[in-house]
Each structure stands twice: as C-alpha cells, then as structure tokens.
Amino acid sequence: MEGKIVTIGEILVEIMATTFGDGFLEPQPLIGPFPSGAPAIFIDQVGKLGAAAAIVSAVGDDDFGTLNLERLKRDGVDVSAVEVLPGAATGSAFVRYRADGSRAFVFNMRDSAAGKIAATLAAESVLGGAAHLHVMGSGLPMPAVHGMVSTAIPALKERGGSVSFDPNIRPEMLRDPAGRAALDRVLAATDLFLPSGEELMMFAGASEETAAIAALLQTGVREIVLKRGKAGASHFDRNGRTDMPGFAVEEVDPTGAGDSFGATFLVCRRFGLGIGESLRYANAAGARTVTIKGPMEGTSTFAELDAFIAGATVRSP
Numbered sequence: 001m002e003g004k005i006v007t008i009g010e011i012l013v014e015i016m017a018t019t020f021g022d023g024f025l026e027p028q029p030l031i032g033p034f035p036s037g038a039p040a041i042f043i044d045q046v047g048k049l050g051a052a053a054a055i056v057s058a059v060g061d062d063d064f065g066t067l068n069l070e071r072l073k074r075d076g077v078d079v080s081a082v083e084v085l086p087g088a089a090t091g092s093a094f095v096r097y098r099a100d101g102s103r104a105f106v107f108n109m110r111d112s113a114a115g116k117i118a119a120t121l122a123a124e125s126v127l128g129g130a131a132h133l134h135v136m137g138s139g140l141p142m143p144a145v146h147g148m149v150s151t152a153i154p155a156l157k158e159r160g161g162s163v164s165f166d167p168n169i170r171p172e173m174l175r176d177p178a179g180r181a182a183l184d185r186v187l188a189a190t191d192l193f194l195p196s197g198e199e200l201m202m203f204a205g206a207s208e209e210t211a212a213i214a215a216l217l218q219t220g221v222r223e224i225v226l227k228r229g230k231a232g233a234s235h236f237d238r239n240g241r242t243d244m245p246g247f248a249v250e251e252v253d254p255t256g257a258g259d260s261f262g263a264t265f266l267v268c269r270r271f272g273l274g275i276g277e278s279l280r281y282a283n284a285a286g287a288r289t290v291t292i293k294g295p296m297e298g299t300s301t302f303a304e305l306d307a308f309i310a311g312a313t314v315r316s317p
Contacts, residue, residue: 003131003161004052004078005266008123008148009039009139010114011057011082012091013064014255014295020097023104028096033064034294035071036093037114038168039136041256045263045285045299047076051270054078054130056123056148058113064090065113071296081126088113095255117144119151127152132162134266135190137169140182153189164192166262167199191222192269194262200226225265225279227258230315232283233265235275244279247287247312256295261286264305284309 015032017024035044039055046053055077059065061084068090072079091112096104109115117139127133127148133156139145153163165186187193187203193216195203204212209226213236216224224236232246264285268278284305289298300308 004054004126004129005043005046005132005134005270006054006056006126006130007039007043007134007136008056008117008127008145009136010037010091010109010117011035011040011055011059011065011068012037012093012109012112012114013067014093014095016253016293017094017096020099021104022096022098024094024096024106030094031293033067033092034296035068036255036295037068037091038138038166038256038259039134040068040072041259041296041299042134042136042166042263043077044072044075044296045260046267047072048299048301049264049267050076050302051267052078054081054126056081056117056126058083058085058088058117060084060088060090060113061086062090064092075299078126081120081122083113083118083120083122085113085116088116091115101251115142117142119144119148123148128155130156130161132156132164132266132270134262135163135165135186137165137167137183137186140169140186141179146182149186153186157189162191163189164194164262164266165190166194166258167196167203168258169199187216187221188219190220192266193221193224194227194258194265195224196227196229196258200224223269225262225282227261227286232315233261233279235279242275242279244276244283246283246315247308248315249287249291249312251290253293253295253298254290256298257286257289260289260299264300280309281305284312287312 013033292298
C-alpha cells in the first residue's frame with residue numbers, strides 16, 4: 001500500500017455518565033473526557049494498524065483539543081491539517097445509557113471548533129497528497145467539509161486514488177433533497193461502501209437486501225461491506241458474497257465499533273489481505289472496541305487483534 005489514507009470531519013471529546021437513565025436533568029457522576037468523533041476514531045485505528053494516516057479537522061485551543069491531538073499523534077496520525085482555533089471550544093458529547101442499552105446524548109458541535117472546519121492551505125496540502133479518501137456522511141452537512149470532499153474526489157480519482165464511504169447519517173438527511181444529492185454524488189465515486197443494514201436499504205431505495213446490493217453494485221461501487229453488528233459482516237462484489245460471523249463479547253461501550261471496523265477492513269485490503277481475513281480482523285476490531293469504555297480507547301494494533309482473536313469465541317450463525 002502506498003500513499004496516505006485521509007479523512008475529514010469532527011474531533012470531539014466524550015464525557016460519560018456512570019449512572020443509567022434518560023438524559024441529564026439531575027446531577028450525577030461523570031467520567032471522561034475521552035477522545036472521540038467518528039472520523040477521529042476511524043483515522044486513529046488506521047494509524048494504529050501502521051498505515052499512513054491524516055485527518056482534516058479543527059479543535060479549540062483548550063485541553064480537550066490537546067487531548068485529542070496528542071492521542072492521534074501518538075497513534076501515528078498526521079494532524080498537520082487540524083486547525084487549532086483560538087477562542088473556540090473543542091466539540092463535546094455528553095452520553096448517558098438508558099436501561100435498555102440505548103443512549104441519550106447532549107452535543108456541542110454546531111458552535112464548536114468542529115463546526116468551523118475550513119479548507120486551509122494545510123488541508124489542501126494533505127488532501128492533495130492523499131491516496132485514499134474516507135468520507136463520513138455525518139460531516140457532509142457542513143458546507144466546508146462537503147466542499148473539500150467535492151473538490152478532492154475528482155483530483156484523487158484522476159491520480160488513481162480510491163474512496164470509501166461510511167454513511168453514518170441521520171434518516172432526515174436522506175429526506176432532504178440537497179442532502180440526498182450530496183450523498184449520491186459521493187456514492188457515485190465510491191469504491192468501498194460501508195453501510196449498516198438500515199443505511200443499505202435507504203440508499204438503494206429497496207426493501208430487500210439482495211435487491212439493494214444489486215442496485216448499488218450497478219451504480220459502480222466496487223465493494224460493499226454490510227455491517228451487521230453482533231452478527232458480523234458480509235462482503236459483496238461482482239464476484240459474489242462472503243459472510244463472516246462476529247465474536248461473542250460483553251458490551252461495555254458500543255461507540256466507535258463501526259469506525260474501528262471500517263478502518264480495519266480498509267487497511268487490511270490495502271495491505272493485500274484477502275476478503276475473508278480482512279473481515280475477520282474487522283469484526284475483531286469492532287468487537288474489541290465495545291469491550292472497553294471510551295470511544296477511542298478500544299482502537300487496536302494488529303498484535304492486539306491477533307491476541308483477541310486467539311482468545312475469542314465466534315458467535316453461532
């Protein structure tokens with residue numbers, strides 16, 4: 001694999017309640033801050049696996065920004081295109097688990113540094129040297145992010161680069177005509193598509209998996225990896241289908257599992273591993289992530305994944 005994997009999007013901290021309940025209407029103990037943000041978790045996993053990695057983003061000139069930058073640098077990520085904004089606060093998410101396992105969030109994103117990501121000269125330099133661009137759907141509503149993605153993809157394709165796309169979106173974005181158009185433009189240039197089950201159906205406009213896969217492959221997408229959570233994952237291309245069961249683990253914190261999964265599959269394929277082995281490593285990365293509290297705390301090296309796989313139990317189909 002040559003060249004750098006680059007992503008664009010939010011960096012934030014996550015602060016977690018230690019009690020169960022719905023929301024934050026009463027005082028309670030908290031733990032954190034933990035480095036977070038879907039693009040940041042993704043690119044941290046890329047760096048930990050030994051691949052060249054960079055992120056375009058923005059943080060505040062505060063402890064939360066420093067915490068994230070130091071973690072990313074430690075794990076091998078180029079942060080030269082992360083702008084540090086004086087006077088701005090790094091984005092944050094307060095998280096509390098409900099009794100049924102779902103989560104309640106309070107976000108500070110729109111008015112944070114993450115909401116002020118810009119196409120700086122450093123960003124243009126990093127994107128201009130990328131061999132692969134990973135697009136997160138959650139960032140596309142930000143005009144600057146959408147603009148950089150739209151500009152970077154044609155130039156990347158012209159020099160033989162590739163694109164992966166994790167929708168990671170709210171359903172209302174697909175119902176908005178402008179939002180849907182932005183997502184469809186990215187999908188048209190995508191080589192590796194990484195949806196969950198619901199996202200697969202929403203993008204394909206189908207109610208059945210086989211039809212949805214066929215429709216998306218006809219658009220030009222080369223590979224589809226369908227994330228099935230605890231059940232594992234399935235890979236589809238024009239040569240057929242490969243299924244890989246997940247691992248049986250006790251879930252502590254699900255945040256970041258899909259990002260670690262996608263990063264691991266991408267790096268494995270770019271390192272020349274086969275589809276089955278790449279899926280196994282990706283499933284292990286996602287499963288290991290959920291056993292550790294904190295969104296970025298469970299990102300893994302290959303040595304850690306090998307140790308996890310050696311001691312893990314594969315779920316029954």
